[in-house]
Amino acid sequence: MAEEVMRNKDVDPRPPLIGPGHDVRSITTKIIDMVFMRGFKKGWIFGFAISFLGALMLFNTIAYLVLKGVGIWGNNIPVGWAFDIINFVWWIGIGHAGTLISAILLLLRQNWRNSINRFAEAMTLFAVACAGLFPALHTGRPWVDYYLFPLPNTMGMWPNFKSPLMWDVFAVSTYATVSAIFWFIGLIPDFATMRDRASDKWKRLVFGLLAMGWRGDARHWHRYETAYLLLAGLSTPLVLSVHTIVSFDFSIGIVPGWHATIFPPYFVAGAVYAGFAMVLTIGLPLIKFYHLEDFITKRHIRNMCKVMLTTGLIVVYGYGMEAFFAMYAGSTWEDFMFKNRTMGPYGWAYWLLLLCNFLVPQLLWLKRFRDNQVVLFVICMFINVGMWLERFVIIVTSLNRDFLPGSWRMYHPTPFDFSMFFGTIGFFLTLMFLFIRFVPIIPIFEMKALLPETKVDEHTVAEKEKSIGGAVVPSPSYGD
Numbered sequence: 001m002a003e004e005v006m007r008n009k010d011v012d013p014r015p016p017l018i019g020p021g022h023d024v025r026s027i028t029t030k031i032i033d034m035v036f037m038r039g040f041k042k043g044w045i046f047g048f049a050i051s052f053l054g055a056l057m058l059f060n061t062i063a064y065l066v067l068k069g070v071g072i073w074g075n076n077i078p079v080g081w082a083f084d085i086i087n088f089v090w091w092i093g094i095g096h097a098g099t100l101i102s103a104i105l106l107l108l109r110q111n112w113r114n115s116i117n118r119f120a121e122a123m124t125l126f127a128v129a130c131a132g133l134f135p136a137l138h139t140g141r142p143w144v145d146y147y148l149f150p151l152p153n154t155m156g157m158w159p160n161f162k163s164p165l166m167w168d169v170f171a172v173s174t175y176a177t178v179s180a181i182f183w184f185i186g187l188i189p190d191f192a193t194m195r196d197r198a199s200d201k202w203k204r205l206v207f208g209l210l211a212m213g214w215r216g217d218a219r220h221w222h223r224y225e226t227a228y229l230l231l232a233g234l235s236t237p238l239v240l241s242v243h244t245i246v247s248f249d250f251s252i253g254i255v256p257g258w259h260a261t262i263f264p265p266y267f268v269a270g271a272v273y274a275g276f277a278m279v280l281t282i283g284l285p286l287i288k289f290y291h292l293e294d295f296i297t298k299r300h301i302r303n304m305c306k307v308m309l310t311t312g313l314i315v316v317y318g319y320g321m322e323a324f325f326a327m328y329a330g331s332t333w334e335d336f337m338f339k340n341r342t343m344g345p346y347g348w349a350y351w352l353l354l355l356c357n358f359l360v361p362q363l364l365w366l367k368r369f370r371d372n373q374v375v376l377f378v379i380c381m382f383i384n385v386g387m388w389l390e391r392f393v394i395i396v397t398s399l400n401r402d403f404l405p406g407s408w409r410m411y412h413p414t415p416f417d418f419s420m421f422f423g424t425i426g427f428f429l430t431l432m433f434l435f436i437r438f439v440p441i442i443p444i445f446e447m448k449a450l451l452p453e454t455k456v457d458e459h460t461v462a463e464k465e466k467s468i469g470g471a472v473v474p475s476p477s478y479g480d
Contacts, residue, residue, distance in 0.1 A: 017112055018450050019294030027447050031440050032197055034290055040437070043289055048433040054426015061419045062137065070140045072416040079399045079411040084134045085249070086391040087421050090274070091131035091428075092172065092246055093267075093387060096239055097275025098124030099179055102186070103235035106228075112303050114446040115295045119286070119435070120279050121183040126431040127278075128176045130424040135168060164249045171245040175238050182231045188214050188224065189445045243271040250394065256337035257398035260325060266318030270387060273311040273357075276304050277383035282432065284377045286441070295442055298371060305370045308383070312361045315390075319354070333403065341397045345410060349393050356386025 018027075040048075065072060075082050098120035105113035136142050148169045150159055159166050192214035195207035214220055247267035250258035260266075280301070287296050326338035342350050360382040363369040370376065401408045435441070 017114070017297060017299060018447065019297065022294060022451065024448050024451065027451070028193060028197075028444055030294075031442050031444050031447070032194060034436075035194065035438060035440055036197070036203075041289075044433065044437060048430065051426050051429035051433055054423055055430045056426075057419050058423025058427050061416055061423055062133070065137060065416070065420075066142065070138065072414060073420075074411060074413040074417050076409055076411065078402050078407050078409060079396060081395055081399065082411055083413055083417040083421060084138045086388065086395055087424065088131050088134040088138075089246055089249075089267075089391045090388050091127045091134075091424065092243060093271035093274040094278045095124040095127035095131065095175075095179075095275065096243060096268075096271040097279050098122070098127075099175075099182070099235045099239045100272055100275065101279070102182060103232040103239065106232045107236060111450060112300050114450060115292075115297075115300055115442055116279060116283060116304075117446075118183075118186065118439075118443050119282065119432075119441045120275075121179065121186070122432065122435045122439070122441075123275075123278060123282065124179050125176070125183060126428050126435075128172065128179065129431070130428050132172060132176070133424065135165065164245070164252060167245045167248060171238075171242045175242045178231065178235055178238055182228075182235055185224070185227055185231065186443060187439070188212060189216065190440045190443060192216065193444055194440070240268055243267045255398050255402060256331070256333040257322075257341065257394065260322065262318055262321045262325075266315065266321075269311045269314035269318070270390065273308060273315055273383065274387040276308045276311070277380040277387070280304055280308075280376060281380045281384060284373050284380075286436070288373070292442070295447060301373075301376065302370055305364045305376070308361065309364050312357065312383070316358045319358070336401075337398060340401050341393060344397065344401065346393065346397045346400070349389050349397070353386045353389035353393055356382040356389065360386075 070084075073083065075084075098117070101113050101120045102117040105117075136145050139145055139148075147157070148159055148166065159169075188211060191207050192211040195204055195211050198204045198207055244264040244267065247263040251260055251263040253259060283296060284301075287293055323338060326334045329335075341347070360379055363375070363379060369379070396411050400411050
């Protein structure tokens with residue numbers, strides 16, 4: 001009977017975007033209770049403590065770095081760029097999924113973004129904050145970093161606008177600003193709901209200030225939707241442009257392994273790939289810990305898996321093109337670079353990234369792995385590691401053996417390289433834990449907007465069942 005109902009074109013066979021039995025009040029209560037609950041959950045305290053220790057390690061490393069200089073890193077000649085730029089590109093890539101989910105899926109009218117866009121946007125802001133640390137500290141004199149901006153000064157000095165690192169400054173700062181405004185505007189209706197529900201005077205005051213006088217009348221909604229749509233339109237090209245510009249750091253150089261026109265689309269696809277992997281890495285424990293199965297359903301997870309599969313295959317296509325260029329270009333330097341990359345002293349990193357980014361994610365083709373959250377979490381961790389290794393391979397293996405064999409030298413990271421990298425992970429998770437505890441992680445009003453659609457579906461299914469003569473509720477077996 002269920003299959004008969006499913007075959008009917010008037011019934012949407014896809015799993016619903018929200019669990020059954022919810023109404024406007026239950027959605028509001030469930031999301032707000034996560035913020036207004038008294039005290040802290042033990043799991044939250046444990047996770048926050050571990051993350052904060054990581055953040056403290058980062059702050060100590062930065063303090064020592066400012067005191068001693070970038071010589072504490074393992075950078076050398078010819079590997080003048082290493083963990084600093086690797087981590088910068090990795091964090092920027094992770095920051096892409098939030099704006100992609102919020103802006104592009106909003107413009108495409110994809111309602112499945114509603115449950116995940118808020119914490120994905122927060123993830124973008126925190127990832128960009130981590131990314132921004134590395135170029136700022138890489139200069140060696142972070143207290144004069146304001147020279148990176150074209151500020152009038154008495155010496156008449158201007159930044160070198162021909163440098164791709166300058167393009168990074170403008171692209172990343174613009175991206176961070178627009179993402180922050182986009183995130184805050186999306187929060188205003190929810191802050192107003194929190195203000196109206198708060199029983200404590202101080203909470204009412206804080207949320208009242210953040211709500212900026214929101215009363216929810218037609219004029220407010222009209223202006224809100226116009227502003228939100230305009231920012232979505234502005235953010236969409238930014239998503240594509242930022243990582244394209246980051247790829248220009250390499251592709252406009254003449255270093256073998258960097259000088260490739262495939263880099264801009266390859267980097268953008270890689271950023272989306274890494275970003276969605278991180279969204280699932282954070283989202284899956286959230287679902288389990290806060291029992292959010294009603295709001296972040298299997299349909300959301302399956303859709304994200306499909307995006308990862310698509311972008312992952314584009315990334316693998318990029319790997320194939322790099323090999324093809326090396327063989328077909330007839331360049332001695334490119335040919336040697338590829339042999340060095342695959343069979344040289346860092347060959348283990350290349351094959352490990354293929355395992356992480358290509359072989360393991362192919363499990364997502366199988367439904368039983370997509371629906372198994374433990375397996376999915378492990379796959380996402382492989383992708384996170386693989387995308388970091390990809391940047392390591394591009395940067396280190398191209399630099400350590402360049403044009404002159406006399407200048408070849410191995411690169412060895414120091415403990416400060418690792419403490420800086422793992423410290424940024426701790427800093428990122430610390431901000432995420434604070435966000436989860438004090439801000440609604442799921443948009444309340446956008447979830448309410450899904451209710452009529454769900455009710456219509458339930459009604460349609462019931463009507464069809466009645467006409468067929470049964471009362472069996474169809475159990476969906478596949479996603480979009």
